[in-house]
Amino acid sequence: MKLKFTKMHGLGNDFIVIDAINQPVPLDPDTIRRLADRHFGIGFDQLLVVEKAMEGGDFRYRIFNADGGEVEQCGNGARCFARFVYDHALTSKHTIRVETACGIITPTIEDSGEVTVNMGIPRFEPGDIPFIAQERALTYPLNVNGREIGIFAVSMGNPHAVQIVPDVDLAPVTSEGPLIESHPLFPERVNAGFMQIIDRTHIRLRVFERGSGETLACGTGACAAAVCGIMRGLLDSEVQVAMRGGYLRIRWEGEHQPVWMTGPAVTVFEGKIEL
Secondary structure, three states, X not given: OEEEEEXXXXXXXXXXXXXXXXXXXXXXXXXXXXXXXXXXXXOOOEEEEEEOOOOOOOEEEEEEEOOOOEEOOOHHHHHHXXXXXXXXXOOXXXXXXXXXXXXXXXXXXXXXXXXXXEOOOOEOOHHXXXXXXXXXXXXXXXXXXXXXXXXXXXEOOOEXXXXXXXXXXXXXXXXXXXXXHOXXXXXXXXXXXXXXXXXXXXXXXXXXXXXXXXXXXXXXXXXXXXXXHHHOOOOOOEEEEEEOXXXXXXXXXXXXXXXXXXXXXXXXXXXXXEO
């Protein structure tokens, strides 16, 4: 069978988006890994699947990493999802309610074409992340290859471990990122963020994503990093996050409040592939 897809990206974090409402989508981990291959398939960081709503939303949104594993949340993907369903006339709404594995999110397509997403309320309790710790703390020591680092742990619907570094260009993302991702204190693995603070409203960020490796941008990672800096009193409530693929704007008013993310979503091309 031939599968219709759309290739999209949010700041270089790239996806294929598949409409599973109007076509059958027989996906399994092996097929997803084959589609994700950048030499023999289409190539992507994540696969996004549009499905019918099940719990009162407008749509259901499923996310699969390039390794074939399903994950709970993806910030750049959420923006691309919103643009996809609007541009393909699956909805005429500018604000949509989208069901995800971690609850409802509400992307809004702005007049500028950018998309703002209510990413939900960050969760800090270790059991909610999940992270193995006796009690909640602002930072935690983590032994990585015999070296102790300090990390900030938070769930943005998916788990993040953020550390502050003096220069993201020199940070050990490719060597230390995989060790943090699979650290035994994170039973469901974790996204490893490396944040450089420029001033109170600007940071630079690199993220080694769970199941995908380092990506050019990570929406939930940008949210986690901003929350980390705000919680520690190092950042103001509105932060511009510079990643290798571009910029996101993050706003967070503090604990028990949702995180708001604004950024672009771009369609690259449409296609069909034989499964």
